[in-house]
Amino acid sequence: xxxxxxxISSTRDFRLENARLWLQKQGANLQSDFHSVAGDASFRRYxxxxxxxxxxxxxxxxxxxxxxxxxIDIDQRLRAAGLHAPEILHADHANGYLxxxxxxxxxxxxxxxEGNADTIFPALFDVLKALALEVDTKNLPEFDYRKxxxxxxxxxxxxxxxxxxxxxxxxxxxxxxxxxEKIIQSAQHQPQCFVHxxxxxxxxxxxxxxxxxxxxxxxxxxxxxxxxxxxxxxxRYISWPRHQIENWMEEVxxxxxxxxxxxxxxxxxxxxxxxxxxxxxxIFARLHYRDHKTGYLELIPRFYDYLTDxxxxxxxxxxxxxxxxxxxxxx
Numbered sequence: 175x176x177x178x179x180x181x182i183s184s185t186r187d188f189r190l191e192n193a194r195l196w197l198q199k200q201g202a203n204l205q206s207d208f209h210s211v212a213g214d215a216s217f218r219r220y221x222x223x224x225x226x227x228x229x230x231x232x233x234x235x236x237x238x239x240x241x242x243x244x245x246i247d248i249d250q251r252l253r254a255a256g257l258h259a260p261e262i263l264h265a266d267h268a269n270g271y272l273x274x275x276x277x278x279x280x281x282x283x284x285x286x287x288e289g290n291a292d293t294i295f296p297a298l299f300d301v302l303k304a305l306a307l308e309v310d311t312k313n314l315p316e317f318d319y320r321k322x323x324x325x326x327x328x329x330x331x332x333x334x335x336x337x338x339x340x341x342x343x344x345x346x347x348x349x350x351x352x353x354x355e356k357i358i359q360s361a362q363h364q365p366q367c368f369v370h371x372x373x374x375x376x377x378x379x380x381x382x383x384x385x386x387x388x389x390x391x392x393x394x395x396x397x398x399x400x401x402x403x404x405x406x407x408x409x410r411y412i413s414w415p416r417h418q419i420e421n422w423m424e425e426v427x428x429x430x431x432x433x434x435x436x437x438x439x440x441x442x443x444x445x446x447x448x449x450x451x452x453x454x455x456x457i458f459a460r461l462h463y464r465d466h467k468t469g470y471l472e473l474i475p476r477f478y479d480y481l482t483d484x485x486x487x488x489x490x491x492x493x494x495x496x497x498x499x500x501x502x503x504x505x
Contacts, residue, residue, distance in 0.1 A: 189234055190221070193271050197225070197232075200264045202273065208232060222276060230263065231277075235270040242272050245392040251368070255308040257301065258385045277387035283375040283411055291414070295422060298378065298406060301386055303429045306399055309368035317369060317397025322358045326449055328456025334503070336463040337471070341503050349493050356490070360445040361398040365431060369397035373405045375412075399430055400439070404447040408480050410454075410473055416483070444484050451480045475505045 190208050197204060206224035211231065219234040235242050242265065252259035260275040286294055330350065334341050370377075371393045379387035403426050407419055414422075420440065427439040434442070454477045458470040478498070485495040497503060 189219075189236060192269065193232055193234060196266055196269070196271055197223075197264065197273060200273075202226075202264065225263075225273070229276040231260070231274040233272040233274060235272070237268070237270045240270055242267060242270055244394075245272065248391045248394045251310050251394075252305075252388060252391065254310065255304055257304055257309070258381060258387050259391065260387065260389065277379040277381050277389065280380040281376055282378040282380065282386075285380060286375055286409075286412060288412075291418070296425075297384075297386060299403075299422075299426055299429055301378075301388070302373070302402055302406070302426065305370060305373070305402060306367040306430050311366075311368050311396045314368070314394060314396045316366075317361075317371075317395040317401070319358055319362070321395070322361055322449060323354055325453035325456075326354050326357065328460060329452040330456070332456045332459040332463065333474075337459045337474075337505075338503055341497075341500070346494070346497050353491065353494055357445050357449045360442060361401075361449060364398040364400060364442050364446075365434075366396050367399050369395050369401045370405070371395060371397075371401070373402035375406070375409055398442070398446055400443045400446045401450065403430070404443050404450060408447050408451060408477070410476060413476060413479070444487065448481065448484055451477045451484075455481070471505075478505045 193208075194204065203226045204223060205226065208221035208223050211220040211222050217236070218240055221232040221234065223230055223232055233242065233245070235245075246262060246265060246267075249259045249262060253261075260277060262272055262274060264273040265271070282294070282298070330343060330346065334343055334346070370388070370391050372390050373388075377388065377390040379389065381387040403423075407414060407422055423440055423443050424436060427434060427436060431439060455474055458474050458477070461467040461470040482495060482498055485491045485498065
C-alpha cells in the first residue's frame with residue numbers, strides 16, 4: 175500500500191456514508207472528512223480521517239470480494255511477536271471496515287538509495303529475523319506446491335498470453351514443467367516459516383521513534399524462509415548490484431539459517447527470486463489487462479531483467495533464458 179493523500183470525490187459514496195455511521199456508533203469523534211489514501215493492487219480502499227486528536231486509517235474491504243478477517247489474524251500474530259503492525263481500533267467483520275493506527279507517509283521506498291542501503295537494511299533484516307523465527311504459524315495456510323506453481327503460471331497466462339501473444343507458448347511449454355519442478359523443489363526443501371509474501375519497501379514505513387511499520391500482510395502463509403528476503407532485495411523501484419545482493423544474502427543467512435551452507439543458501443535465494451519474479455511479471459500484466467489498473471506495465475522491465483540476470487547464472491536454465499531473450503518475448 176502506497177500512502178499519498180487526496181480528497182475523495184464529491185459524488186455520493188454509500189460505503190463511506192455507512193462507515194461514518196458505524197464509526198459514530200462506536201463513539202469515534204470524527205473531526206474531518208475521509209481522504210483517499212492510494213492503496214495496493216487489491217480492491218480494498220484506504221482513507222485517512224481525523225478522530226479526536228489522532229489521525230487514523232479506515233480500511234474499506236467490501237464483501238464478498240474482500241474479507242478483513244485474515245488481516246486481523248495476521249495483525250494479531252505480528253503484534254504478539256513484538257512487531258509494529260497497526261493497532262486495530264475498531265472492526266466490523268460483516269461489513270468489511272477496520273479503523274487502524276495511522277503509520278504516516280514515510281515509506282522505505284522514499285528512504286532507500288544507493289548511498290544509505292547498508293545503513294538502513296540491518297534494521298529491516300532484524301524484522302525479517304523476527305518474522306521468520308518469532309511469529310506464530312499455527313493454522314496459517316501453507317505456501318504449497320499448488321500455490322507456488324499457480325504463481326509461476328501467471329507468466330504464461332498473462333504476460334505471454336496477453337502481453338506477448340505473438341510468442342508461441344509451445345516453445346516454453348515443453349520445458350516449463352521441468353523448470354517449475356526444480357524451482358518448487360528448492361522452495362520446499364528450505365526451512366518453512368512465517369512469510370509475509372509482499373515484504374518490500376512500499377509495505378514498510380518509518381514510524382515515530384524510528385520503529386518499522388509493517389502493512390499489507392493479509393496474504394501471509396507458512397512458506398520458504400528465503401521468500402521475504404528476496405522480496406526485499408529484488409525491489410520494484412531500485413536495483414542493487416549483484417555483489418551487494420550476495421553480501422546481503424550472506425548477512426541474512428547468518429541471521430535466519432546459519433546451518434545452511436552459503437552456496438546452497440545463494441541457490442535457495444536465486445531460485446526463490448525466480449519463482450517470485452515470474453509471478454510478478456504475470457501479475458503486472460494481469461493488473462493491466464484484466465483489472466484495468468494503470469502503471470504496472472512500466473514496472474515489468476525491471477523484474478524481467480531480474481529474471482534474465484538470475485537465469486544467466488545457472489547453465490541448467492539456458493533454454494528458458496534463450497526464450498526470454500527473444501526479441502518478441504522481451505518487454
